[in-house]
Amino acid sequence: MSIQETTRQALSEFFPEKPVTIDPVPEPESEEAEDGKKKQKDTPRENGIIVQDYSMKGFHLDAQINPDQLVRAAEILFKLGYYIESITGVDWIKEGQLEAVYDFSRYDFDLCRVAVRVRIPRDNPILPTLTGVYTGANWHERETHEFFGIQFDGHPHLIPLLLPEDADFHPLLKDFKA
Amino acid sequence: MNQPIELQKDETFVLNVGPQHPATHGVLRVKMTMDGEYIYDAETVLGYIHRMHEKMAENRTYPQYMPNMGRLDYLSAMAFNHGYALVVERACAIEVPERAEYIRVLTVELNRISSHLVWLGAFVMDLGGFTPLMYCFDDREQILDLLESVTGSRLTYCYFRFGGLYNDIDDDFITGTRAFITRMRKELKMYAKLVTGNIILQKRLIGHGPIDKDMCQRYGATGPVARGSGINYDVRKNEPYSVYPEFDFDIPVYDECDSFARYMVRMDEMEQSLRIIEQALDKLPDGPVNPKKKPKIIKPPAGDYYAAVETARGNFGIRMVSDGTKNAYRLKLRSPTYSNMHLFDEACRGMLISDALAFMGSLDLVIPEMDR
Numbered sequence: 001m002s003i004q005e006t007t008r009q010a011l012s013e014f015f016p017e018k019p020v021t022i023d024p025v026p027e028p029e030s031e032e033a034e035d036g037k038k039k040q041k042d043t044p045r046e047n048g049i050i051v052q053d054y055s056m057k058g059f060h061l062d063a064q065i066n067p068d069q070l071v072r073a074a075e076i077l078f079k080l081g082y083y084i085e086s087i088t089g090v091d092w093i094k095e096g097q098l099e100a101v102y103d104f105s106r107y108d109f110d111l112c113r114v115a116v117r118v119r120i121p122r123d124n125p126i127l128p129t130l131t132g133v134y135t136g137a138n139w140h141e142r143e144t145h146e147f148f149g150i151q152f153d154g155h156p157h158l159i160p161l162l163l164p165e166d167a168d169f170h171p172l173l174k175d176f177k178a
Numbered sequence: 179m180n181q182p183i184e185l186q187k188d189e190t191f192v193l194n195v196g197p198q199h200p201a202t203h204g205v206l207r208v209k210m211t212m213d214g215e216y217i218y219d220a221e222t223v224l225g226y227i228h229r230m231h232e233k234m235a236e237n238r239t240y241p242q243y244m245p246n247m248g249r250l251d252y253l254s255a256m257a258f259n260h261g262y263a264l265v266v267e268r269a270c271a272i273e274v275p276e277r278a279e280y281i282r283v284l285t286v287e288l289n290r291i292s293s294h295l296v297w298l299g300a301f302v303m304d305l306g307g308f309t310p311l312m313y314c315f316d317d318r319e320q321i322l323d324l325l326e327s328v329t330g331s332r333l334t335y336c337y338f339r340f341g342g343l344y345n346d347i348d349d350d351f352i353t354g355t356r357a358f359i360t361r362m363r364k365e366l367k368m369y370a371k372l373v374t375g376n377i378i379l380q381k382r383l384i385g386h387g388p389i390d391k392d393m394c395q396r397y398g399a400t401g402p403v404a405r406g407s408g409i410n411y412d413v414r415k416n417e418p419y420s421v422y423p424e425f426d427f428d429i430p431v432y433d434e435c436d437s438f439a440r441y442m443v444r445m446d447e448m449e450q451s452l453r454i455i456e457q458a459l460d461k462l463p464d465g466p467v468n469p470k471k472k473p474k475i476i477k478p479p480a481g482d483y484y485a486a487v488e489t490a491r492g493n494f495g496i497r498m499v500s501d502g503t504k505n506a507y508r509l510k511l512r513s514p515t516y517s518n519m520h521l522f523d524e525a526c527r528g529m530l531i532s533d534a535l536a537f538m539g540s541l542d543l544v545i546p547e548m549d550r
Binding site: 055056057058059078081082083084085086088090091101103105107108109111113115134135136138139147160161162163164171172 | 224225228230232233265268271394395396397398399400404409410411415416417481482483484485486493495497499507508510512516517520521524549550
């Protein structure tokens with residue numbers, strides 16, 4: 001069994017009732033380019049796991065989970081030999097949500113890139129830390145904290161990393177004014 | 179050698195290394211808590227050259243952002259160009275002509291050698307030997323001249339375009355590159371005699387700076403740092419992109435997990451890059467270097483995309499979130515030294531400060547790329 005299949009099955013414990021969506025139909029592009037404000041995509045994406053088309057997207061599995069499942073997901077991926085590539089945020093200001101994206105990859109020829117996403121409300125962005133599983137999450141979480149204002153619960157040293165140490169602004173939020 | 183000694187917390191003092199220190203290769207600061215000459219704890223402080231490249235991506239159109247790629251890692255700018263070109267081409271489904279792909283590989287590999295030459299010179303200088311730096315910069319000069327003739331710049335290249343290249347290479351470049359391959363093969367033998375075999379160098383590197391596989395996985399270390407720890411991971415082989423599958427080359431892997439293993443990986447990599455360049459010159463097809471059909475305005479369909487390339491320092495990844503407009507909605511740059519440097523804090527505990535600085539040199543740091 002390929003690692004992609006193994007990972008998909010291991011991660012599907014988070015979605016007991018939902019079948020796996022395979023390669024969803026691409027969202028209609030024409031309507032959203034014109035009236036960006038009234039497109040249907042404003043409803044946030046639901047939790048679930050998607051098998052992406054690698055040649056089109058550049059990664060294989062795309063899982064969206066709840067914040068409380070995050071540490072468990074990291075433990076599963078660590079056991080399967082994944083290393084942490086990066087943690088980043090995306091500000092979905094129209095939906096009032098922040099998204100944290102965790103990228104994982106493997107040191108292997110059996111290739112599988114996994115993106116784990118978590119959506120949290122924009123006015124109260126709190127996530128558990130992954131530093132207990134992946135020590136290297138430390139800097140990535142500090143960076144996400146300073147750029148997006150996401151709080152990482154349990155992080156040992158959550159101070160700005162790249163910005164000045166007294167920075168109280170979050171430059172990658174869409175409503176940030178320099 | 180590294181004997182485990184018991185360090186005492188109550189007899190420590192803080193030593194500031196950097197941000198203006200020659201051993202840190204740029205504006206990097208390490209706050210070291212020392213017990214005598216031994217490091218009790220270290221904390222790396224970044225951000226002295228932070229420029230917020232990720233926000234710039236949201237304010238510029240896709241082609242306008244290409245020059246930023248040369249400003250991240252100033253030593254292997256070409257590979258960063260390649261990564262960004264790949265992700266946009268993937269999103270917009272732009273086809274790249276075969277000749278352009280070969281020239282891309284050719285220039286990226288030349289750039290990789292020049293990057294490793296700077297590392298070698300600076301690294302040996304860290305250890306107290308000044309002479310190799312002069313030889314390295316002499317060889318690197320040949321590459322810079324070659325690349326200058328096709329790209330127009332010597333360091334911060336902006337040579338790639340979406341779907342192709344800025345311009346085609348000429349016969350002078352090809353003959354010049356062939357001459358360089360012959361020259362560099364001789365020089366590599368000279369480096370092996372002059373540097374690698376040196377007993378002082380070996381005593382300072384062998385057995386020092388251990389990074390094991392588990393630590394690599396926890397921190398996400400890639401590139402020569404991971405390959406020096408016995409991990410056979412190179413994006414060019416593991417996740418083939420461009421025309422790399424058509425070349426015959428090896429990935430040097432060493433199991434010793436010490437600074438010398440990382441040194442050897444980079445020395446061998448230069449040889450392998452020469453092999454790739456030679457094959458690329460032999461196989462170079464004719465044809466255009468830019469696609470016939472290409473969208474006038476780059477507007478990737480909404481969604482997110484990922485692309486990874488192997489730079490001289492490791493795995494460089496870009497996650498691009500597009501909302502269907504001319505600017506990226508979000509662009510994340512995953513730079514390799516950021517993860518490679520992160521493990522320094524943990525790995526240097528209990529080391530002598532002189533060994534720690536040799537260890538830091540073996541990580542091959544480029545600070546602008548870490549700080550972005």
